[in-house]
Amino acid sequence: MASSLAPLVLIILRRQESYGYQIIQELRDKSGGQLTVAEGTLYPVLKKMEAKGWIEGVWKKADSGRERRYYKLTSKGTQELEQQYSQLNFVNQLINSLWNLPLSTSSNL
Amino acid sequence: MxxxxxxxxxxxxxxxxxxxxxxxxxxxxxxxxxxxxxxxxxxxxxxxxxxxxxxxxxxxxxxxxxxxxxxxxxxNPSIKMNQIWAYLIMGFNLFYSLPSLLLLGISLLYLTVYQSYNSSFTSTLIITVFHLLLTALIWFLIRRKLEISKFLERQIQNHSLRSVSLSFIPFLVPIFIKLIPPLRINNRLELQRALNFPVYKFDSDFVEFSFYLAILSMIGAAISLVFSINKIEKLTLKTFFERPSTSFLIVFGIILELFAASTRSLHVDIISVSALIFATVYFSASYLISFYNSNGSINKHLVITSLFGVVMETAVGINADIDRGNTIYTVYYVSFMLVGIVLGKVAGLMSARQFRLQEV
The missing domain is CATH 1.10.8 (Helicase, Ruva Protein; domain 3)
Known part of the structure; x- marks a missing residue:
């Protein structure tokens, strides 16, 4: 599950910079509470994405005085997102067209 | 509320x-x-x-x-890498400094005991018991290899810096000891002389034999660590003797001969009794190999194990016989040794059969 988080995180960060807890909340809201991954596993994913240069993290102090690490999309990340988005769309269309094929029965053989 | x-x-x-x-x-x-x-x-x-x-x-x-x-x-692969370096530094420190610290401690003990009791029954008793305890400790530690590894692993994972720093302490202790005037041991020569006390100064066969036992145990323990590197189970005799590799048997054969030869330090005057004690060592080894390989190629294992001993005993023994003035001690040692090996095999096979019957 953790590896499939990457494109979702890229999409979320496309709109605005965000921090781990906020990203998780957005994923939880949009999935209608269906997201079952341990929240902490998002952070290694963010770290991996940062190492690949797709996102950039900066420590910032919130109004409450609490420090959070904010992530934003880099230009490399934007390119990656476009590529992954078209790939996922392609795979999605392929799955749909394969799914909609009539079921074969022994009489068809 | x-x-x-x-x-x-x-x-x-x-x-x-x-x-x-x-x-x-x-x-x-x-x-x-x-x-x-x-x-x-x-x-x-x-x-x-x-x-x-x-x-x-x-x-x-x-x-x-x-x-x-x-x-x-x-x-975070770099964390793994750092741990590998922590193991390397700690390993170097421990393998270099612990034996040297141990030798220093032993030499200080010899000096103290010798200065207090000279060569007497008391000094023989203290040093022999110490050697036997040391031998037991070495084999106890080898048996607890898994626990020790787990402990070290935990220390490195949880407190890498502290563990590495602490491992420098045994490294530094000998240096500090050398700086304290009453304990000052100026050079290696003096240390060496102190180490040889049991052999030359205590003038006791038991001290000498137990000394060889402890030293050979240290070498044996180091060899056990090397040969068990691919074994995952708890270390027992079975780990080493069941389907042994040729390289293990060759090394074991050398240690075995050194140990068997060291029984001569007991200076038993009657040649047949001396050869009997010598042969007992080979009997035990042959018993172990036969017991754990009762369905395998025992003869091949026994030949590889005893090859070094037979060659050494024959070549060195004949020379010694000539030097002593045509004694025939070699005949005793070699023949008793061969008989010991054969009897060990028979006893080992019988025990293995009995063991299997009990299991059924």
Whole structure:
């Protein structure tokens, strides 16, 4: 599950910079509470994405005085997102067209 | 209603520390996970939960240390690399300094005992018992190899810097000891002389034999560590003697001959008794090999093991016989040795059969 988080995180960060807890909340809201991954596993994913240069993290102090690490999309990340988005769309269309094929029965053989 | 004693900051720190102690997250990762816990706890409190309830749910959602450690270790390879270096430094320090510290301690003991009791029954008793205890300790530690490894692993994972730093202590102790005037041992020569005390100064066969026993045990222990590197089970005699490799048997044969030859230091005057004690060592080895390989190629194993001994005993023995003036001690030693090996094989096979019958 953790590896499939990457494109979702890229999409979320496309709109605005965000921090781990906020990203998780957005994923939880949009999935209608269906997201079952341990929240902490998002952070290694963010770290991996940062190492690949797709996102950039900066420590910032919130109004409450609490420090959070904010992530934003880099230009490399934007390119990656476009590529992954078209790939996922392609795979999605392929799955749909394969799914909609009539079921074969022994009489068809 | 009692006031709550729950301390959020303490609880968050303790939870994050438990993950950090697994050794796969950096300080920055820990800070990020802490921030997450605070945010999540706040959000549950705003839903009407108590601080403690909110914290418990936040932790559950964050994930346990096992899951997080596994995921983080995929993205923090440098932590693994640092641990490898920590093992290397610690290993060098321990393997270099512990034996030298041990030798220094032993030499100091010899000096003290010799100065107090000279060569007497008391000094023989103290030193022989010490040698036997040391031998037992060496084999005890080898048997506890798994536990020791686990302990070292835990130390490196949880407190890398502390473990590496502490491993320098045995390295430094001999240097400090040399600086203390009453204990000052000026050079290696003096240390060497101190080490040879049991052999030359205590003038006791038991001291000498137990000394060889301890020294050969140290070498044997080091060899056991090398030959068990691919074995995962707890170390027992079976680990080494069941289907042994040729290289193990060759090395074992050399140690065996050295040990068997060291029984001569007991200086038994009657040649047949001396040869009998000598042969007992080979009998035991042959028994072990035959017992653990009762369905395998025992003869091949026995030949490889005893090859070094037979060659040494024959070549060195004949020379010694000529030097002594045509004695025939070699005939005794070699023939008793061969008989010992054959009897050991017979006894080993009989025991193995009995053992199998009992199992059935």
């Amino acid at each position: 009692e006031p709550s004693t729950f301390n959020l900051k303490q609880s968050v720190n303790s939870y994050i520390d438990s993950i950090k102690n697994q050794g796969s997250i950096t300080n920055s990762d820990a800070a990020e996970l802490s921030a997450h816990l605070y945010d999540a706890t706040d959000s549950f409190i705003s839903l009407g939960l108590s601080q403690e309830e909110a914290f418990v749910i936040a932790c559950k959602r964050l994930g346990n240390e096992e899951v997080l450690t596994k995921e983080y270790s995929k993205v």
